Amino acid sequence: MGIFAYDFETTSVITPDRLFKAYAIDGDNLMPKVAPLAVESSKIIEGNGGPGTIKMITFSKGSRFKYVKNRIDEIDNANFTYGYSLIESAAFTGTLEKITYEFKLVASPEGGSILKSICEYHTKGDQEIKEEKIKSSKAKAARLFKAVEAYLLANPNVYN
Template sequence: MVTGTIVDEYKSPITIERLWRAAIIDAHNLMPKLLPQIISSIEILEGDGGVGTITKFNFTDAVEKYRYVKDRVEAMDHENHVFKYSIVEGGILGVKVNSYVAEVSFTSASDGGCLAKLKIEYESLGESLLTEEEAADIKSGILAMVKAVDGYLLGNFNAYA
């Protein structure tokens, strides 16, 4: 087993508070509406959305490799806009990695938007890191959700205001 880190960032024109509320706090309601071709539903299995909450993302047939993924909220810092979660079942867990913890953070930008940063730390199943293609797939999946929220918020100025 080896440990690896995946990082990425995305510049959003949306204010930090609106993006935080839509992409993090209300993701379980919003994502299936914005990405119905990928996410069929999101269920809160345990908890109230805060630390310890377990959520199940159910994928459509468009996601050929995985049917679902269960995440547990590890940290939810509303003041500093930091959200950290781990995969507890499904997805790449047990297939490609032994463990997977992701952190999404938002910082305000001088132009009124914000910068979304992604950091994923994982432990591989074997003696090699995830391939560049596998890492790119993970990043694109997570950032696709943020970009979908961006598009929605740009077209719905009063949403999450």
């Protein structure tokens, strides 16, 4: 098995606590609102919302894949860290075992947040992940993060 990783870092004017509540804690409800062309729904299919919980994200019609299943690996409300693994997807097609994501929000000196994220592709056998796939994943992550930020800016009284 191989592991192909990338780091992603971006900033926001939103405070870490608000971003964490929106992005990690209430992401199931928020994602269909901020990315309706991509995410149709997200629901818990096993567990209570804590580590070990399995979520199924159904993508909107016209998406390349119908759904994915994620497992929550870590939630730390005090330190604004969240980790999950994508454990089932049609995208795997014999190439991937799983994809893990970890992110941490920290306060920036300007009063907003810094998102620090690590993504690891765990491949089967000697499969490799192409650089184009990593670039595409980074771009999607940035768009989703900025969509959440835009929603919070437009709705200053939510997730306080």
